[in-house]
Amino acid sequence: xxxxxxxxxxxxAAILFVCGVVCMATKRNGIGVLMGVELVLNGANVNFxxxxxxxxxxxxxxxxxxxxIVLAAAEAAVALAIALNYYNNYxxxxxxxxxxxxx
Amino acid sequence: MTEQLxxxxxxxxxxxxxxxxxxxxxxxxxxxxxVVSLGSVAALFxxxxxxxxxxxxxxxxxxxTVVLLVFGVxxxxxxxxxxxxxxxxxxxxxxxxxxxxLCVLVFAxxxxxxxxISGRMPATDMSAESADDLMGRNLQERVTNSxxxxxxxxxxxxxxRFEARRQSGRxxxxxxxSFFGLRPDRNLNQSAGEALAPGFLLPxxxxxxxxxxxxxxxAYLARAKRRVTSGSGTDL
Numbered sequence: 001x002x003x004x005x006x007x008x009x010x011x012x013a014a015i016l017f018v019c020g021v022v023c024m025a026t027k028r029n030g031i032g033v034l035m036g037v038e039l040v041l042n043g044a045n046v047n048f049x050x051x052x053x054x055x056x057x058x059x060x061x062x063x064x065x066x067x068x069i070v071l072a073a074a075e076a077a078v079a080l081a082i083a084l085n086y087y088n089n090y091x092x093x094x095x096x097x098x099x100x101x102x103x
Numbered sequence: 104m105t106e107q108l109x110x111x112x113x114x115x116x117x118x119x120x121x122x123x124x125x126x127x128x129x130x131x132x133x134x135x136x137x138v139v140s141l142g143s144v145a146a147l148f149x150x151x152x153x154x155x156x157x158x159x160x161x162x163x164x165x166x167x168t169v170v171l172l173v174f175g176v177x178x179x180x181x182x183x184x185x186x187x188x189x190x191x192x193x194x195x196x197x198x199x200x201x202x203x204x205l206c207v208l209v210f211a212x213x214x215x216x217x218x219x220i221s222g223r224m225p226a227t228d229m230s231a232e233s234a235d236d237l238m239g240r241n242l243q244e245r246v247t248n249s250x251x252x253x254x255x256x257x258x259x260x261x262x263x264r265f266e267a268r269r270q271s272g273r274x275x276x277x278x279x280x281s282f283f284g285l286r287p288d289r290n291l292n293q294s295a296g297e298a299l300a301p302g303f304l305l306p307x308x309x310x311x312x313x314x315x316x317x318x319x320x321x322a323y324l325a326r327a328k329r330r331v332t333s334g335s336g337t338d339l
Binding site for chain 1: 106107110114117118121122124125130133134137140141144147148150151152153155156159160163164167168169171172174175176178179193194197198200201204205208209212213217220274277278281282286303306310313314317318320321324325328
């Protein structure tokens with residue numbers, strides 16, 4: 001078959017996943033960490049849809065990808081509310097400043 | 104050929120956008136490159152014949168989540184934000200660990216024989232498109248089995264219309280029916296005694312309640328409070 005193979009999509013998903021993980025681990029801005037989370041979830045979605053196309057996974061992969069999109073949007077909303085509270089308490093969004101357990 | 108070219112364009116855009124998100128220090132530019140990356144991922148979904156997922160990605164991610172993140176950037180902006188810089192040692196360590204993780208993943212992906220494994224997968228071998236094949240076969244049977252000329256004309260007319268409009272990627276109806284509990288990709292071609300394949304009705308209901316809970320929770324968390332001075336208590 002002349003079309004793009006499965007491994008190419010999996011490698012694209014791996015690159016997205018790794019970029020998301022490095023973003024989550026190294027960013028000091030809390031919103032930057034949230035962007036890393038979105039990249040990770042997108043990498044997983046590309047994996048699901050690629051398997052849905054190239055293997056007998058079929059419709060299950062696409063339905064799971066849809067659920068992942070919906071849950072990621074919900075999680076981004078709550079995480080942003082937490083980030084706003086963090087900013088209200090510390091007057092900065094730098095996550096390295098949150099190094100005390102109390103208040 | 105066109106598919107290869109389009110795949111390479113959008114793969115480079117999405118991976119480059121992701122690397123740019125990691126590499127940038129300014130959070131507003133990170134948001135821009137995130138838009139580029141997520142839009143290219145939506146284009147990759149369209150290339151994978153998942154039209155509904157691609158459209159949902161554009162609507163929800165690019166049109167919703169990234170806008171939410173930009174709002175967050177606006178509300179948490181301060182003078183310190185622009186000058187937040189990681190030290191060069193941290194940058195090197197992060198890049199090194201990321202490259203190692205990428206090598207592990209690529210090695211795992213390349214070392215598996217996907218064709219042989221997919222031959223061993225259980226249950227069905229009906230992909231999302233082959234239900235259209237089945238429907239095409241049903242329409243063809245109706246054409247060949249019809250007795251009167253009017254029935255033949257009507258059946259072949261509907262078949263030709265179906266064939267003309269049929270493209271792979273039209274998964275909206277099948278996805279919608281699966282969220283209802285029916286699985287048109289598995290239940291159409293079964294013998295009488297087999298159990299029906301389960302749909303996605305229960306996860307759909309659970310996700311709906313989840314969205315409601317998240318809506319209420321986020322609204323409560325982000326409600327207007329009195330501005331606290333540093334050191335005093337909070338009313339979280």
